[in-house]
Amino acid sequence: MKIQMLDLSEQYLSMREEVLQKIDEVMSSSRFILGENVKKLEADVARYSGAGYGIGVGNGSDAIHIALQAAGIKEGDEVITTAFTFFATGGAIVRAGATPVYVDIDPVTFNIDPSKIEEAVTDKTKAIIPVHLYGQMADMDKIKEIADRHQLAVIEDAAQAIGAKYKGHNVGELGTAATYSFFPTKNLGAYGDGGMIITSDGDLAEKARVIRVHGSKPKYYHHVLGYNSRLDEMQAAILNVKFPHLDNWSEARRLKAAYYTEKLNEQLADVIQTPIEKEGNYHVFHQYTLRVPHRNELQNYLKEAGIATMIYYPLPLHVQPVFENLGYKKGDLPETEKAANEALSLPMYPELERGAQDYVIEKIVEFYSNYQNDNMQETSVHEELKAIG
Secondary structure, three states: OOEOOOOOHHHHHHOHHHHHHHHHHHHHHOOOEOOHHHHHHHHHHHHHOOOOEEEEEOOHHHHHHHHHHHOOOOOOOEEEEEOOOOHHHHHHHHHOOOEEEEEOEOOOOOOEOHHHOHHHOOOOEEEEEOEOHHHOOOOHHHHHHHHHHHOOEEEEEOOOOOOOEEOOEEOOOOOOEEEEEOOOOOOOOOOOOOEEEEEOOHHHHHHHHHHOEOOEOOOOOEOOOOOEOOOEHHHHHHHHHHHHHHHHHHHHHHHHHHHHHHHHHHHHOOOOEOOOOOOOEEOOOOOEEEEOOOHHHHHHHHHHOOEOOEOOOOOOHHHOHHHHHHOOOOOOOHHHHHHHHHEEEEOOOOOOOHHHHHHHHHHHHHHHHHHHHHHHHHHHHHHHHHHHO
16 A cells, blocks of 8 residues: 555545636636735635735745744844744744744644743844644744733744634734745645735735835835745635635544544554644644654654655754854754654645555554564563573
8 A cells, every 4th residue: 555645636636627717717817916816815814814914925935034024023133933843934034134043842742832932032032933833833822921021023834734723713813923835735735836924913914015026115116125925826716716625624634633643542652642732722733743762763664564754854943054053052952852853744634545544553553563572572682692691
């Protein structure tokens, strides 16, 4: 059996005619940039997120960068965030001219640990970027309390968490702004790059709209240094077809995750750690991520069995070569580094079949059973040799 991390083919076939119709409409309209499809998606996603404004941009990385710039982050400022995330989070901070300040994670959720934020705040701190990793929101109450006390902007990196909730609040409701990625693998994915900023701050929204078109308003008059980063009509049209299905897909992911958790805990609860959904959270399981011993050996074993897995993320940002100038070293963020050695994500998508899940579970159980037996035999041999000696 061959099992992919993500298979988008079945999803496409289920809406193929509608997608092709929308693509044809865009082609026939000859309006490819910032047209009605983008406006509709911006309005719908903003409303869905409980925010006042949506600003479609070229990708999720630009969404973070532009949101920071629109929030007034500039050279000399510091932005506190997590090192256990995709590079775009830290990269966007540097691109905005600021310095990323990395703090450790909560080992239960993999999200930024609010108790570590306070001690990292300095006179230069101007913002916090919590990353809602794997589809579960960070502890926003504590983060917002710290941010309010120090008058800091909160830019939620929700690239993996569209549709997630925290104590009844949507992504973007508790922060200054939030950012989405529509990369094809995301829970709401385009057929190319795309991203969006959502906010209820009208001034920030207007600045972001200007920044995404080279900083011009009106056209050809430039008052700020902006970029060419616009969500195009084709991708927006495709996302408009897919968007109404998002909640059903999220529920399907949750059901797949619950099944993984139930079956794995029945046999391996004392060996591995399955994902934990914090009380009050609604986890949308962009990834289903385990903490496991002998992670690399397990990944290789599953690969040989035809099962794809992914490691998100093997080298945390604070020890990435490009950030060497920041002065971090191995051991500075112990929970982050431990997670980087233990995290393994299993196949997860709404159409994943039960039989495929059973096969994945069977092979994981098989690995640890074999590993334990091999180690017991090895220990026994060592004991015999010791006795002979």
